[in-house]
Amino acid sequence: MNFLKKELENIKNKGQYRELTYLKGSQNKYCSFEDKKVLLMASNNYLGLCDDERIKKVSKDAIDNYGVGSGGSRLTTGSYDIHKKLEEEIAILKNREAALLFNTGYMANIGVITSICNKEWIIFSDEFNHASIIDGCRLSGAKIVVYKHSDMKDLKQKVKLYKGAKRIIITDGVFSMDGDIAKLPDIIKISKDNDIWVMVDDAHATGILGEKGSGTEEYFGLKGQVDIQVGTFSKALASEGGYVAGSYELIEYLKNKARSFIYSTALSPIVVSAALKALYIIKKDNNLRKNLLNNSKWFQEELKERGFCILESETPIIPLLVGDEDKAMKFSKMLFEEGIFIPAIRPPSVPKDTSRLRITLMATHIKEDLNFVLDKISYVFKKLK
Ligand SMILES: Cc1ncc(COP(=O)(O)O)c(C=O)c1O
Incomplete structure:
Protein backbone atom coordinates (compact mmCIF):
# COMPACT_ATOMS: atom_id res chain seq x y z
CA MET A 1 0.00 0.00 0.00
CA ASN A 2 3.03 2.23 0.27
CA PHE A 3 2.78 3.22 -3.37
CA LEU A 4 -0.67 4.77 -2.80
CA LYS A 5 0.74 7.06 -0.13
CA LYS A 6 3.70 7.95 -2.33
CA GLU A 7 1.54 8.69 -5.32
CA LEU A 8 -0.80 10.85 -3.23
CA GLU A 9 2.18 12.83 -2.00
CA ASN A 10 3.35 13.15 -5.55
CA ILE A 11 -0.03 14.57 -6.60
CA LYS A 12 0.02 16.97 -3.64
CA ASN A 13 3.53 18.16 -4.48
CA LYS A 14 2.39 18.95 -8.02
CA GLY A 15 -0.47 20.99 -6.56
CA GLN A 16 -2.97 18.70 -8.29
CA TYR A 17 -4.61 17.09 -5.26
CA ARG A 18 -8.38 17.04 -5.66
CA GLU A 19 -10.89 17.04 -2.85
CA LEU A 20 -14.65 16.86 -2.69
CA THR A 21 -16.78 19.77 -1.55
CA TYR A 22 -20.33 19.14 -0.40
CA LEU A 23 -23.43 21.09 -1.32
CA LYS A 24 -26.52 21.53 0.77
CA GLY A 25 -29.93 21.84 -0.82
CA SER A 26 -30.84 21.53 -4.45
CA GLN A 27 -28.74 22.42 -7.47
CA ASN A 28 -29.96 25.94 -8.02
CA LYS A 29 -28.44 29.35 -8.49
CA TYR A 30 -28.12 29.87 -4.75
CA CYS A 31 -26.73 26.95 -2.84
CA SER A 32 -24.69 26.30 0.28
CA PHE A 33 -21.28 24.75 0.36
CA GLU A 34 -20.67 23.62 3.91
CA ASP A 35 -22.85 26.42 5.36
CA LYS A 36 -21.60 29.20 3.11
CA LYS A 37 -24.34 30.48 0.84
CA VAL A 38 -23.02 31.25 -2.62
CA LEU A 39 -24.22 32.14 -6.09
CA LEU A 40 -23.53 29.11 -8.24
CA MET A 41 -21.84 30.01 -11.54
CA ALA A 42 -20.50 26.60 -12.43
CA SER A 43 -23.31 24.12 -12.82
CA ASN A 44 -24.14 22.07 -15.90
CA ASN A 45 -27.78 22.46 -14.86
CA TYR A 46 -27.94 24.99 -17.70
CA LEU A 47 -31.71 25.33 -17.90
CA GLY A 48 -32.12 25.38 -14.12
CA LEU A 49 -34.43 22.35 -14.25
CA CYS A 50 -32.81 20.32 -11.45
CA ASP A 51 -35.13 22.00 -8.96
CA ASP A 52 -38.16 22.32 -11.23
CA GLU A 53 -41.42 21.56 -9.40
CA ASP A 285 -40.61 26.01 -24.21
CA ASN A 286 -37.63 27.31 -26.11
CA ASN A 287 -37.60 30.59 -24.18
CA LEU A 288 -35.48 29.06 -21.42
CA ARG A 289 -32.80 28.26 -23.98
CA LYS A 290 -33.10 31.57 -25.80
CA ASN A 291 -32.83 33.70 -22.64
CA LEU A 292 -29.88 31.66 -21.46
CA LEU A 293 -27.96 32.18 -24.69
CA ASN A 294 -28.83 35.90 -24.81
CA ASN A 295 -27.57 36.27 -21.25
CA SER A 296 -24.40 34.42 -22.15
CA LYS A 297 -23.74 36.78 -25.07
CA TRP A 298 -24.36 39.84 -22.90
CA PHE A 299 -22.20 38.53 -20.07
CA GLN A 300 -19.29 37.82 -22.42
CA GLU A 301 -19.47 41.34 -23.85
CA GLU A 302 -19.37 42.77 -20.34
CA LEU A 303 -16.37 40.65 -19.38
CA LYS A 304 -14.50 41.73 -22.50
CA GLU A 305 -15.34 45.37 -21.86
CA ARG A 306 -13.79 45.01 -18.43
CA GLY A 307 -10.61 43.73 -20.04
CA PHE A 308 -10.88 40.03 -19.22
CA CYS A 309 -9.51 37.38 -21.50
CA ILE A 310 -12.25 34.90 -22.26
CA LEU A 311 -12.77 32.17 -24.81
CA GLU A 312 -15.83 33.46 -26.60
CA SER A 313 -18.59 30.94 -27.07
CA GLU A 314 -22.14 30.58 -28.33
CA THR A 315 -23.00 28.39 -25.39
CA PRO A 316 -23.50 28.95 -21.64
CA ILE A 317 -19.88 27.83 -21.01
CA ILE A 318 -17.58 30.85 -20.62
CA PRO A 319 -13.93 30.12 -19.78
CA LEU A 320 -12.14 33.07 -18.20
CA LEU A 321 -8.47 32.46 -18.90
CA VAL A 322 -6.01 32.92 -16.05
CA GLY A 323 -3.03 30.82 -17.20
CA ASP A 324 -1.17 30.07 -14.00
CA GLU A 325 -2.58 27.22 -11.90
CA ASP A 326 -1.99 28.78 -8.49
CA LYS A 327 -3.41 32.11 -9.57
CA ALA A 328 -6.53 30.42 -10.91
CA MET A 329 -6.97 28.55 -7.63
CA LYS A 330 -6.54 31.75 -5.62
CA PHE A 331 -8.97 33.61 -7.89
CA SER A 332 -11.60 30.92 -7.35
CA LYS A 333 -11.02 30.85 -3.58
CA MET A 334 -11.32 34.63 -3.25
CA LEU A 335 -14.52 34.66 -5.29
CA PHE A 336 -15.89 32.02 -2.97
CA GLU A 337 -15.18 34.27 -0.01
CA GLU A 338 -17.14 36.97 -1.84
CA GLY A 339 -20.12 34.61 -2.25
CA ILE A 340 -19.61 33.20 -5.76
CA PHE A 341 -18.75 29.66 -6.73
CA ILE A 342 -16.67 29.30 -9.90
CA PRO A 343 -14.13 26.47 -9.85
CA ALA A 344 -10.63 26.75 -11.25
CA ILE A 345 -9.97 24.20 -13.96
CA ARG A 346 -6.34 23.12 -14.14
CA PRO A 347 -4.17 20.55 -15.89
CA PRO A 348 -4.68 17.67 -16.53
CA SER A 349 -8.28 18.71 -17.31
CA VAL A 350 -6.98 21.50 -19.59
CA PRO A 351 -3.58 22.05 -21.28
CA LYS A 352 -0.66 23.47 -19.29
CA ASP A 353 -0.71 27.27 -18.79
CA THR A 354 -4.39 27.52 -19.72
CA SER A 355 -5.84 27.24 -16.22
CA ARG A 356 -9.13 29.03 -16.11
CA LEU A 357 -12.30 29.81 -14.27
CA ARG A 358 -15.02 27.82 -16.00
CA ILE A 359 -18.08 30.02 -15.71
CA THR A 360 -21.39 28.53 -16.72
CA LEU A 361 -24.70 30.33 -16.81
CA MET A 362 -28.08 28.96 -15.88
CA ALA A 363 -31.46 30.03 -17.20
CA THR A 364 -32.38 31.05 -13.66
CA HIS A 365 -29.65 33.71 -13.45
CA ILE A 366 -31.01 37.21 -13.91
CA LYS A 367 -29.15 40.39 -14.88
CA GLU A 368 -28.89 41.41 -11.23
CA ASP A 369 -27.00 38.17 -10.46
CA LEU A 370 -24.74 38.63 -13.43
CA ASN A 371 -23.93 42.24 -12.57
CA PHE A 372 -23.05 41.12 -9.05
CA VAL A 373 -20.68 38.51 -10.50
CA LEU A 374 -19.08 41.02 -12.88
CA ASP A 375 -18.40 43.44 -10.05
CA LYS A 376 -16.96 40.74 -7.81
CA ILE A 377 -14.75 39.32 -10.56
CA SER A 378 -13.33 42.79 -11.24
CA TYR A 379 -12.84 43.46 -7.54
CA VAL A 380 -11.08 40.16 -6.84
CA PHE A 381 -8.95 40.40 -9.96
CA LYS A 382 -7.59 43.79 -8.82
CA LYS A 383 -6.74 42.34 -5.41
CA LEU A 384 -5.01 39.37 -7.02
CA LYS A 385 -2.52 41.45 -9.02
C1 LIG B 1 -18.66 15.89 -23.40
C2 LIG B 1 -19.08 14.98 -22.30
N1 LIG B 1 -19.39 13.71 -22.58
C3 LIG B 1 -19.79 12.86 -21.64
C4 LIG B 1 -19.88 13.24 -20.33
C5 LIG B 1 -20.30 12.24 -19.30
O1 LIG B 1 -21.66 12.33 -19.05
P1 LIG B 1 -22.23 11.77 -17.67
O2 LIG B 1 -22.02 12.81 -16.66
O3 LIG B 1 -23.66 11.49 -17.95
O4 LIG B 1 -21.45 10.54 -17.38
C6 LIG B 1 -19.57 14.56 -19.98
C7 LIG B 1 -19.64 15.10 -18.60
O5 LIG B 1 -19.82 14.60 -17.61
C8 LIG B 1 -19.15 15.45 -20.98
O6 LIG B 1 -18.81 16.70 -20.68
Whole structure:
Protein backbone atom coordinates (compact mmCIF):
# COMPACT_ATOMS: atom_id res chain seq x y z
CA MET A 1 0.00 0.00 0.00
CA ASN A 2 3.03 2.23 0.27
CA PHE A 3 2.78 3.22 -3.37
CA LEU A 4 -0.67 4.77 -2.80
CA LYS A 5 0.74 7.06 -0.13
CA LYS A 6 3.70 7.95 -2.33
CA GLU A 7 1.54 8.69 -5.32
CA LEU A 8 -0.80 10.85 -3.23
CA GLU A 9 2.18 12.83 -2.00
CA ASN A 10 3.35 13.15 -5.55
CA ILE A 11 -0.03 14.57 -6.60
CA LYS A 12 0.02 16.97 -3.64
CA ASN A 13 3.53 18.16 -4.48
CA LYS A 14 2.39 18.95 -8.02
CA GLY A 15 -0.47 20.99 -6.56
CA GLN A 16 -2.97 18.70 -8.29
CA TYR A 17 -4.61 17.09 -5.26
CA ARG A 18 -8.38 17.04 -5.66
CA GLU A 19 -10.89 17.04 -2.85
CA LEU A 20 -14.65 16.86 -2.69
CA THR A 21 -16.78 19.77 -1.55
CA TYR A 22 -20.33 19.14 -0.40
CA LEU A 23 -23.43 21.09 -1.32
CA LYS A 24 -26.52 21.53 0.77
CA GLY A 25 -29.93 21.84 -0.82
CA SER A 26 -30.84 21.53 -4.45
CA GLN A 27 -28.74 22.42 -7.47
CA ASN A 28 -29.96 25.94 -8.02
CA LYS A 29 -28.44 29.35 -8.49
CA TYR A 30 -28.12 29.87 -4.75
CA CYS A 31 -26.73 26.95 -2.84
CA SER A 32 -24.69 26.30 0.28
CA PHE A 33 -21.28 24.75 0.36
CA GLU A 34 -20.67 23.62 3.91
CA ASP A 35 -22.85 26.42 5.36
CA LYS A 36 -21.60 29.20 3.11
CA LYS A 37 -24.34 30.48 0.84
CA VAL A 38 -23.02 31.25 -2.62
CA LEU A 39 -24.22 32.14 -6.09
CA LEU A 40 -23.53 29.11 -8.24
CA MET A 41 -21.84 30.01 -11.54
CA ALA A 42 -20.50 26.60 -12.43
CA SER A 43 -23.31 24.12 -12.82
CA ASN A 44 -24.14 22.07 -15.90
CA ASN A 45 -27.78 22.46 -14.86
CA TYR A 46 -27.94 24.99 -17.70
CA LEU A 47 -31.71 25.33 -17.90
CA GLY A 48 -32.12 25.38 -14.12
CA LEU A 49 -34.43 22.35 -14.25
CA CYS A 50 -32.81 20.32 -11.45
CA ASP A 51 -35.13 22.00 -8.96
CA ASP A 52 -38.16 22.32 -11.23
CA GLU A 53 -41.42 21.56 -9.40
CA ARG A 54 -42.97 19.78 -12.43
CA ILE A 55 -39.98 17.47 -12.71
CA LYS A 56 -39.84 16.81 -8.98
CA LYS A 57 -43.51 15.88 -9.04
CA VAL A 58 -43.14 13.25 -11.79
CA SER A 59 -40.18 11.75 -9.95
CA LYS A 60 -42.24 11.48 -6.78
CA ASP A 61 -45.05 9.89 -8.79
CA ALA A 62 -42.53 7.47 -10.30
CA ILE A 63 -41.62 6.29 -6.81
CA ASP A 64 -45.29 5.56 -6.12
CA ASN A 65 -45.71 3.75 -9.43
CA TYR A 66 -42.43 1.86 -9.74
CA GLY A 67 -40.55 2.04 -6.44
CA VAL A 68 -36.99 3.31 -6.30
CA GLY A 69 -34.75 0.79 -8.03
CA SER A 70 -35.05 -0.95 -11.39
CA GLY A 71 -33.90 -4.26 -9.95
CA GLY A 72 -32.09 -5.68 -12.96
CA SER A 73 -30.28 -4.98 -16.18
CA ARG A 74 -32.32 -3.92 -19.20
CA LEU A 75 -32.05 -7.37 -20.79
CA THR A 76 -33.22 -9.16 -17.64
CA THR A 77 -35.80 -7.65 -15.27
CA GLY A 78 -34.96 -3.93 -15.40
CA SER A 79 -36.83 -2.65 -18.48
CA TYR A 80 -39.95 -0.59 -17.82
CA ASP A 81 -42.31 1.19 -20.17
CA ILE A 82 -40.74 4.54 -19.22
CA HIS A 83 -37.29 3.40 -20.39
CA LYS A 84 -38.85 2.66 -23.77
CA LYS A 85 -40.75 5.96 -23.76
CA LEU A 86 -37.59 7.95 -22.99
CA GLU A 87 -35.75 6.15 -25.81
CA GLU A 88 -38.56 7.00 -28.22
CA GLU A 89 -38.61 10.65 -27.16
CA ILE A 90 -34.86 11.17 -27.41
CA ALA A 91 -34.88 9.47 -30.83
CA ILE A 92 -37.54 11.98 -31.93
CA LEU A 93 -35.57 14.96 -30.59
CA LYS A 94 -32.46 13.67 -32.35
CA ASN A 95 -34.40 12.90 -35.52
CA ARG A 96 -33.27 9.26 -35.54
CA GLU A 97 -34.89 5.85 -35.98
CA ALA A 98 -34.05 4.66 -32.50
CA ALA A 99 -32.13 5.29 -29.28
CA LEU A 100 -30.75 3.33 -26.36
CA LEU A 101 -30.28 4.40 -22.74
CA PHE A 102 -27.04 3.90 -20.84
CA ASN A 103 -26.53 4.64 -17.16
CA THR A 104 -24.32 7.66 -17.82
CA GLY A 105 -22.94 9.57 -20.74
CA TYR A 106 -19.57 8.13 -19.77
CA MET A 107 -20.91 4.59 -20.18
CA ALA A 108 -22.61 5.48 -23.46
CA ASN A 109 -19.31 6.61 -24.97
CA ILE A 110 -17.43 3.59 -23.64
CA GLY A 111 -20.18 1.22 -24.79
CA VAL A 112 -20.64 2.49 -28.31
CA ILE A 113 -16.97 2.98 -29.14
CA THR A 114 -15.79 -0.37 -27.77
CA SER A 115 -18.58 -2.36 -29.36
CA ILE A 116 -18.03 -0.91 -32.82
CA CYS A 117 -14.31 -0.22 -33.03
CA ASN A 118 -11.48 -2.74 -32.72
CA LYS A 119 -7.94 -3.02 -33.99
CA GLU A 120 -9.17 -2.96 -37.59
CA TRP A 121 -10.47 0.59 -37.06
CA ILE A 122 -8.88 4.03 -37.23
CA ILE A 123 -10.41 6.66 -34.94
CA PHE A 124 -9.80 10.35 -35.64
CA SER A 125 -10.34 12.07 -32.30
CA ASP A 126 -10.30 15.81 -31.47
CA GLU A 127 -7.56 16.53 -28.93
CA PHE A 128 -10.06 18.20 -26.58
CA ASN A 129 -12.58 15.36 -26.60
CA HIS A 130 -14.09 14.36 -23.27
CA ALA A 131 -12.29 11.75 -21.14
CA SER A 132 -15.06 9.21 -21.74
CA ILE A 133 -14.39 9.34 -25.49
CA ILE A 134 -10.65 9.03 -24.88
CA ASP A 135 -11.18 6.05 -22.58
CA GLY A 136 -13.58 4.40 -25.05
CA CYS A 137 -11.02 4.83 -27.84
CA ARG A 138 -8.23 3.36 -25.72
CA LEU A 139 -10.33 0.39 -24.59
CA SER A 140 -11.42 -0.39 -28.14
CA GLY A 141 -7.89 -1.26 -29.29
CA ALA A 142 -8.36 0.83 -32.45
CA LYS A 143 -5.59 2.97 -33.94
CA ILE A 144 -6.19 6.42 -32.41
CA VAL A 145 -5.24 9.45 -34.47
CA VAL A 146 -5.63 12.65 -32.46
CA TYR A 147 -6.10 15.82 -34.51
CA LYS A 148 -5.46 19.34 -33.23
CA HIS A 149 -8.49 20.91 -31.61
CA SER A 150 -11.04 21.83 -34.30
CA ASP A 151 -8.20 22.13 -36.83
CA MET A 152 -9.79 20.95 -40.04
CA LYS A 153 -6.54 21.22 -41.99
CA ASP A 154 -4.90 18.84 -39.56
CA LEU A 155 -7.87 16.47 -39.70
CA LYS A 156 -7.80 16.44 -43.51
CA GLN A 157 -4.07 15.73 -43.57
CA LYS A 158 -4.43 12.91 -41.08
CA VAL A 159 -7.36 11.42 -42.98
CA LYS A 160 -5.14 11.38 -46.09
CA LEU A 161 -2.30 9.79 -44.18
CA TYR A 162 -4.25 7.08 -42.38
CA LYS A 163 -6.20 5.06 -44.91
CA GLY A 164 -8.44 2.11 -44.19
CA ALA A 165 -11.90 0.70 -44.80
CA LYS A 166 -13.11 1.21 -41.21
CA ARG A 167 -12.65 4.78 -40.07
CA ILE A 168 -14.59 7.10 -37.79
CA ILE A 169 -14.27 10.74 -36.70
CA ILE A 170 -15.33 11.33 -33.09
CA THR A 171 -15.92 14.77 -31.63
CA ASP A 172 -17.67 16.55 -28.81
CA GLY A 173 -20.52 18.72 -30.17
CA VAL A 174 -19.78 21.44 -27.61
CA PHE A 175 -16.39 21.16 -25.90
CA SER A 176 -16.93 21.01 -22.17
CA MET A 177 -13.95 23.06 -20.98
CA ASP A 178 -13.85 25.61 -23.82
CA GLY A 179 -17.52 26.00 -24.67
CA ASP A 180 -16.87 26.14 -28.42
CA ILE A 181 -18.86 24.23 -31.01
CA ALA A 182 -17.30 21.55 -33.22
CA LYS A 183 -16.93 22.52 -36.89
CA LEU A 184 -19.52 19.99 -37.87
CA PRO A 185 -20.13 21.18 -41.48
CA ASP A 186 -16.43 20.67 -42.28
CA ILE A 187 -16.29 17.38 -40.41
CA ILE A 188 -19.32 16.07 -42.32
CA LYS A 189 -17.77 17.14 -45.63
CA ILE A 190 -14.48 15.40 -44.84
CA SER A 191 -16.37 12.29 -43.76
CA LYS A 192 -18.49 12.17 -46.92
CA ASP A 193 -15.54 12.81 -49.24
CA ASN A 194 -13.62 9.99 -47.62
CA ASP A 195 -16.33 7.54 -46.65
CA ILE A 196 -15.73 7.88 -42.90
CA TRP A 197 -18.31 7.59 -40.11
CA VAL A 198 -18.98 10.47 -37.74
CA MET A 199 -19.88 10.27 -34.06
CA VAL A 200 -20.84 13.36 -32.05
CA ASP A 201 -21.11 13.59 -28.27
CA ASP A 202 -23.73 16.26 -27.66
CA ALA A 203 -23.56 16.19 -23.85
CA HIS A 204 -23.41 19.99 -23.63
CA ALA A 205 -25.46 20.75 -26.76
CA THR A 206 -28.63 18.78 -26.12
CA GLY A 207 -31.37 21.09 -24.87
CA ILE A 208 -29.14 24.09 -25.65
CA LEU A 209 -28.32 24.35 -29.35
CA GLY A 210 -30.74 24.47 -32.27
CA GLU A 211 -34.26 25.82 -32.58
CA LYS A 212 -35.73 22.79 -30.80
CA GLY A 213 -32.73 22.12 -28.57
CA SER A 214 -31.83 19.05 -30.58
CA GLY A 215 -28.13 19.89 -30.55
CA THR A 216 -25.18 20.53 -32.83
CA GLU A 217 -26.65 18.97 -35.97
CA GLU A 218 -29.75 21.13 -35.74
CA TYR A 219 -27.67 24.24 -34.95
CA PHE A 220 -25.87 23.83 -38.29
CA GLY A 221 -28.95 22.67 -40.21
CA LEU A 222 -27.36 19.26 -40.78
CA LYS A 223 -30.14 17.03 -39.51
CA GLY A 224 -29.52 13.33 -40.05
CA GLN A 225 -25.90 13.68 -41.20
CA VAL A 226 -24.15 12.26 -38.14
CA ASP A 227 -23.97 8.45 -37.95
CA ILE A 228 -23.86 8.11 -34.18
CA GLN A 229 -25.32 10.60 -31.71
CA VAL A 230 -24.31 10.33 -28.06
CA GLY A 231 -25.42 12.43 -25.13
CA THR A 232 -26.47 12.61 -21.53
CA PHE A 233 -29.48 13.66 -19.49
CA SER A 234 -27.19 14.93 -16.74
CA LYS A 235 -26.74 18.50 -17.94
CA ALA A 236 -29.49 20.67 -19.52
CA LEU A 237 -31.93 17.81 -18.97
CA ALA A 238 -31.34 17.95 -15.24
CA SER A 239 -31.36 14.23 -14.56
CA GLU A 240 -29.04 11.29 -15.13
CA GLY A 241 -28.32 8.74 -17.82
CA GLY A 242 -26.68 8.64 -21.22
CA TYR A 243 -28.01 7.69 -24.62
CA VAL A 244 -27.00 6.73 -28.13
CA ALA A 245 -29.30 7.63 -31.03
CA GLY A 246 -28.98 6.39 -34.58
CA SER A 247 -30.30 3.85 -37.06
CA TYR A 248 -32.47 0.94 -36.01
CA GLU A 249 -29.59 -1.47 -36.80
CA LEU A 250 -27.11 0.53 -34.74
CA ILE A 251 -29.35 0.41 -31.69
CA GLU A 252 -30.12 -3.31 -32.07
CA TYR A 253 -26.39 -3.94 -32.46
CA LEU A 254 -25.64 -2.02 -29.24
CA LYS A 255 -28.29 -3.95 -27.30
CA ASN A 256 -26.42 -7.10 -28.25
CA LYS A 257 -22.84 -5.90 -28.04
CA ALA A 258 -22.33 -2.90 -25.73
CA ARG A 259 -20.98 -4.30 -22.47
CA SER A 260 -21.67 -1.13 -20.46
CA PHE A 261 -25.33 -1.51 -21.49
CA ILE A 262 -25.62 -5.27 -21.05
CA TYR A 263 -23.82 -5.71 -17.74
CA SER A 264 -25.27 -2.87 -15.68
CA THR A 265 -28.52 -2.42 -13.79
CA ALA A 266 -31.04 -0.26 -15.64
CA LEU A 267 -31.53 3.38 -14.69
CA SER A 268 -33.88 3.99 -11.80
CA PRO A 269 -37.45 4.95 -12.83
CA ILE A 270 -36.98 8.12 -10.75
CA VAL A 271 -34.32 9.58 -13.00
CA VAL A 272 -35.88 8.22 -16.18
CA SER A 273 -39.18 9.95 -15.46
CA ALA A 274 -37.33 13.17 -14.58
CA ALA A 275 -35.44 13.08 -17.89
CA LEU A 276 -38.68 12.40 -19.77
CA LYS A 277 -40.39 15.39 -18.18
CA ALA A 278 -37.38 17.62 -18.87
CA LEU A 279 -37.54 16.59 -22.53
CA TYR A 280 -41.23 17.56 -22.69
CA ILE A 281 -40.44 20.91 -21.08
CA ILE A 282 -37.65 21.80 -23.48
CA LYS A 283 -39.73 20.74 -26.45
CA LYS A 284 -42.58 23.03 -25.45
CA ASP A 285 -40.61 26.01 -24.21
CA ASN A 286 -37.63 27.31 -26.11
CA ASN A 287 -37.60 30.59 -24.18
CA LEU A 288 -35.48 29.06 -21.42
CA ARG A 289 -32.80 28.26 -23.98
CA LYS A 290 -33.10 31.57 -25.80
CA ASN A 291 -32.83 33.70 -22.64
CA LEU A 292 -29.88 31.66 -21.46
CA LEU A 293 -27.96 32.18 -24.69
CA ASN A 294 -28.83 35.90 -24.81
CA ASN A 295 -27.57 36.27 -21.25
CA SER A 296 -24.40 34.42 -22.15
CA LYS A 297 -23.74 36.78 -25.07
CA TRP A 298 -24.36 39.84 -22.90
CA PHE A 299 -22.20 38.53 -20.07
CA GLN A 300 -19.29 37.82 -22.42
CA GLU A 301 -19.47 41.34 -23.85
CA GLU A 302 -19.37 42.77 -20.34
CA LEU A 303 -16.37 40.65 -19.38
CA LYS A 304 -14.50 41.73 -22.50
CA GLU A 305 -15.34 45.37 -21.86
CA ARG A 306 -13.79 45.01 -18.43
CA GLY A 307 -10.61 43.73 -20.04
CA PHE A 308 -10.88 40.03 -19.22
CA CYS A 309 -9.51 37.38 -21.50
CA ILE A 310 -12.25 34.90 -22.26
CA LEU A 311 -12.77 32.17 -24.81
CA GLU A 312 -15.83 33.46 -26.60
CA SER A 313 -18.59 30.94 -27.07
CA GLU A 314 -22.14 30.58 -28.33
CA THR A 315 -23.00 28.39 -25.39
CA PRO A 316 -23.50 28.95 -21.64
CA ILE A 317 -19.88 27.83 -21.01
CA ILE A 318 -17.58 30.85 -20.62
CA PRO A 319 -13.93 30.12 -19.78
CA LEU A 320 -12.14 33.07 -18.20
CA LEU A 321 -8.47 32.46 -18.90
CA VAL A 322 -6.01 32.92 -16.05
CA GLY A 323 -3.03 30.82 -17.20
CA ASP A 324 -1.17 30.07 -14.00
CA GLU A 325 -2.58 27.22 -11.90
CA ASP A 326 -1.99 28.78 -8.49
CA LYS A 327 -3.41 32.11 -9.57
CA ALA A 328 -6.53 30.42 -10.91
CA MET A 329 -6.97 28.55 -7.63
CA LYS A 330 -6.54 31.75 -5.62
CA PHE A 331 -8.97 33.61 -7.89
CA SER A 332 -11.60 30.92 -7.35
CA LYS A 333 -11.02 30.85 -3.58
CA MET A 334 -11.32 34.63 -3.25
CA LEU A 335 -14.52 34.66 -5.29
CA PHE A 336 -15.89 32.02 -2.97
CA GLU A 337 -15.18 34.27 -0.01
CA GLU A 338 -17.14 36.97 -1.84
CA GLY A 339 -20.12 34.61 -2.25
CA ILE A 340 -19.61 33.20 -5.76
CA PHE A 341 -18.75 29.66 -6.73
CA ILE A 342 -16.67 29.30 -9.90
CA PRO A 343 -14.13 26.47 -9.85
CA ALA A 344 -10.63 26.75 -11.25
CA ILE A 345 -9.97 24.20 -13.96
CA ARG A 346 -6.34 23.12 -14.14
CA PRO A 347 -4.17 20.55 -15.89
CA PRO A 348 -4.68 17.67 -16.53
CA SER A 349 -8.28 18.71 -17.31
CA VAL A 350 -6.98 21.50 -19.59
CA PRO A 351 -3.58 22.05 -21.28
CA LYS A 352 -0.66 23.47 -19.29
CA ASP A 353 -0.71 27.27 -18.79
CA THR A 354 -4.39 27.52 -19.72
CA SER A 355 -5.84 27.24 -16.22
CA ARG A 356 -9.13 29.03 -16.11
CA LEU A 357 -12.30 29.81 -14.27
CA ARG A 358 -15.02 27.82 -16.00
CA ILE A 359 -18.08 30.02 -15.71
CA THR A 360 -21.39 28.53 -16.72
CA LEU A 361 -24.70 30.33 -16.81
CA MET A 362 -28.08 28.96 -15.88
CA ALA A 363 -31.46 30.03 -17.20
CA THR A 364 -32.38 31.05 -13.66
CA HIS A 365 -29.65 33.71 -13.45
CA ILE A 366 -31.01 37.21 -13.91
CA LYS A 367 -29.15 40.39 -14.88
CA GLU A 368 -28.89 41.41 -11.23
CA ASP A 369 -27.00 38.17 -10.46
CA LEU A 370 -24.74 38.63 -13.43
CA ASN A 371 -23.93 42.24 -12.57
CA PHE A 372 -23.05 41.12 -9.05
CA VAL A 373 -20.68 38.51 -10.50
CA LEU A 374 -19.08 41.02 -12.88
CA ASP A 375 -18.40 43.44 -10.05
CA LYS A 376 -16.96 40.74 -7.81
CA ILE A 377 -14.75 39.32 -10.56
CA SER A 378 -13.33 42.79 -11.24
CA TYR A 379 -12.84 43.46 -7.54
CA VAL A 380 -11.08 40.16 -6.84
CA PHE A 381 -8.95 40.40 -9.96
CA LYS A 382 -7.59 43.79 -8.82
CA LYS A 383 -6.74 42.34 -5.41
CA LEU A 384 -5.01 39.37 -7.02
CA LYS A 385 -2.52 41.45 -9.02
C1 LIG B 1 -18.66 15.89 -23.40
C2 LIG B 1 -19.08 14.98 -22.30
N1 LIG B 1 -19.39 13.71 -22.58
C3 LIG B 1 -19.79 12.86 -21.64
C4 LIG B 1 -19.88 13.24 -20.33
C5 LIG B 1 -20.30 12.24 -19.30
O1 LIG B 1 -21.66 12.33 -19.05
P1 LIG B 1 -22.23 11.77 -17.67
O2 LIG B 1 -22.02 12.81 -16.66
O3 LIG B 1 -23.66 11.49 -17.95
O4 LIG B 1 -21.45 10.54 -17.38
C6 LIG B 1 -19.57 14.56 -19.98
C7 LIG B 1 -19.64 15.10 -18.60
O5 LIG B 1 -19.82 14.60 -17.61
C8 LIG B 1 -19.15 15.45 -20.98
O6 LIG B 1 -18.81 16.70 -20.68
